[in-house]
Amino acid sequence: MGYALLTRCHIGEAEALCLGPCAVVPEAQRSGAGGAAVRAALAAAREAGERWVVVLGHPEYYPRFGFTRASASGVSVGFDVPDEALMVLSLDGSAVPSGVVRYAEPFGV
Ligand SMILES: CC(C)(COP(=O)(O)OP(=O)(O)OC[C@H]1O[C@@H](n2cnc3c(N)ncnc32)[C@H](O)[C@@H]1OP(=O)(O)O)[C@@H](O)C(=O)NCCC(=O)NCCS
Secondary structure (H helix, E strand, O other): OEEEEEEEEEEOOEEEEEEEEEEEOHHHOOOOHHHHHHHHHHHHHHHOOOOEEEEEOOOOOHHHHOOEEHHHHOEEEOOOOOHHHEEEEEOOOOOOOOEEEEOOHHHOO
16 A cells, blocks of 8 residues: 655765655555554664654655754755755654765665
8 A cells, every 4th residue: 555665874974764765555645554654664763773864755744753854954965955855853862963865876866
């Protein structure tokens, strides 16, 4: 029905996770599946000791999971994105390190 994928990324030299892509089959969208997948992925990451998550996505959607504007934490990407679309989340309450996000190689960015 849907999924939320977390991949290894770095913020500067610090290990972090990138949330995305996330998707739900069209006929099941807006029925809670996406939110359930995202919450499950974030809970598993927290359980595994991960600390920070970056997402590039709908600025109306991700704040409900605790994501906030990345630029306020000094986090950026090496290509043009609308400022409000890049968001970060601390899983353990620690300050998100500032720096440029380096995505996993298959993303090609
Ligand atoms: C974005 C997506 C993963 C959300 O999953 P979902 O199961 O539809 O969402 P949920 O049912 O958990 O949550 C519903 C809420 O999400 C919001 N929402 C859904 N799609 C949205 C979108 N494209 N933009 C903004 N908000 C969206 C709804 O407005 C709703 O908000 P409300 O609770 O305030 O009414 C899903 O709609 C999807 O697969 N979209 C197409 C692919 C995509 O855009 N993926 C994200 C980029 S990687």
